[in-house]
Amino acid sequence: MTMMRNIKIKGLLAAILGMTAITSGANGATAEGVLHPERNEYTTTGIFGKWDIPSLQRGLQVYVEVCSACHSLDLVAFRTLEDLGYNEDEIKAIAVEYEYNDALDDDGEPMFRPGIPADYFPAPFANEKAARAANGGALPPDFSTLVKAREHLSFLPWNSVYGEDYVVALMTGYHDEAPEGVEMTPGLYYNDYFAGNQIAMAPPLFDDMVEYADGTPATIHQMAYDVANFMAWASDPTMQERKEMGLNVMLFMIVFVILLYFTNKRVWKKVKKGDDIDPSKL
């Protein structure tokens, strides 16, 4: 009986494996010329993943000084920068740098006011049309959920694309000139990782573009890595809280399930082997 079952399960596994082998071979058939982003190391990966606070702070700096000229971050409020290790006064100082015109003065006229922690990062353009007009017809995407929107997870880990990796790869994947034989549309730039290889965004980062407060050398790769970390936080700000709770839930459930296992075993002890059955009455 057990052997029969073994054969059956093995047969099923073999069939599934065989099928995966057949079908995964075809996965390379993505758009020509687009490379698979390399996997970087982050403190956020794994079940004990934690935010990389220094990198997040540097990433915020890159966003504020560089990216925010074109990219909005609509869903992130200054108050949430607490996650990045800032205290209340520091957050107030960041918010006050921005101006909002949604207040009214005593005469009911629109009035400018400085930002407060409850405000959200203001968008660089008034609307989509203005954004496109300023960017040669292309729309710079909002950063709030972008890392999640670029994350393609697969059953085969090496086929997965992680959003942070994609951002780093995109920032560092520009070529000064398109490879031979590629016809470029005027105004677009060749990039190894962008779908179709032609992206409207000019290479946004240059070495030493920002001066990091903590003295880290601002290479293109470093800035890309930091802003990717920052964008990952913006997309999924509860990641650390989630994983911490997950660990507690898992530890509790594993102990609880072990207890349930022995409870069940004990309840079934008598009837499992049929000790209660009177063979003469069958």
Next chain:
Amino acid sequence: MASDKKFEPTNPTVKWVEDRLPIFGLLYSSLGAGYNAPRNLNYWWNFGVLAGFMLVVQIVTGIVLVMHYVPDVNLAFDSVQHIRRDVNYGWLLQAVHANGASMFFIVVYIHILRGFYFGSYKAPREILWFLGIIIYLLMMATGFMGYVLPWGQMSFWGAKVITNLFGAFDFIPFIGDGIVEWLWGGFAVGQPTLNRFFSLHYLLPFVLVGVVILHIWALHIPGSTNPLGIDANGPYDKIPFHPYYTAKDAFGLGVFIIFFAAFVFYIPDFLGHPDNYIKANPLVTPEHIVPEWYYLPFYAILRAIPDKLLGVVAMFSSILILFAMPWLDGSRVRSMRFRPLSKFFFWLFVVNGIFLGYLGQRSPDDVLALGVTALVYAQFATTFYFAYFLVIMPLVSRMETTKPVPTSIAAAVLEANKKG
């Protein structure tokens, strides 16, 4: 051992209530010591309870999510993000609800295949089986409408593709022409569509609860099947549901919760689609529009047939054909343990179903192994799917030589015990 004990309360308050409304007795005789189940149920019999658990989880988390969600085309996406970012434990509720839908389908698929393997659809359980199919259809409708609510790109385009399918019925006089507009509530997927999907997504789970109660009621008439597939009639064939199956189900539920929690806490987006992190935009079509994973086999069947109407008919038939199973299968033996040939084809059917699911997420033009396109593979797999029901099942079940079946469950237990 087994006796259908009546509920006899000793507590005077309980007795007072019981004399006026026998609700404790109802619970006692459906889930307590008053309900007897075959003594040989294995862990595949856990999945009905797990499905019931998931329905409750979805309703409870859903009710709280609705307190924060806004069904407005301009605000829906942001309100889901608001739940994940600002609402206390909103990220947990949202992850449990979104992954919970997948978990619900996983346990229900196993529950259905359990029914296939052990012949749970055969007499006298036909109506029990029908109610199960109705539950499954309601789940599909509810899940589809729920996926639309976050109003991401895949929500929007999925809604558009699926509702457009009903355009295949445009040949029907009077109603055919306007059926898609009628579903949308306008000339495109928009605000009225979101509002009605929200309304129905809230309503259908409670309809589900009603059908689930009927399902359990119908179950309690003949009682559960069992791995041997023989009737449990003998004096030692059954044991009380409580404490035996409450203990066993509690253990199974614990293991399942660990599996569920692994998704919720560590890979909450694995079963979703990244494009749903982009706000719905009617002007930008995603490169590949794919439904949620649990619809993929049926999506593959739909696309395997080049004709739109026939494709839609095939897709609906692939589920409705389950209603005919009690008569397609003519075997006198229920359990496939004693039907080796049926068992072989059953596993082939399972593998074929997984393969169809794989094909459902590929583009039909994709060239797979041996230089054959996904479309052609899907046509073969679809053919096998229907052949399983219409050719293999009727013939094999009537012609195959079955192995000897034990005389009673208790005898089989003693026999297994003797062998060690």
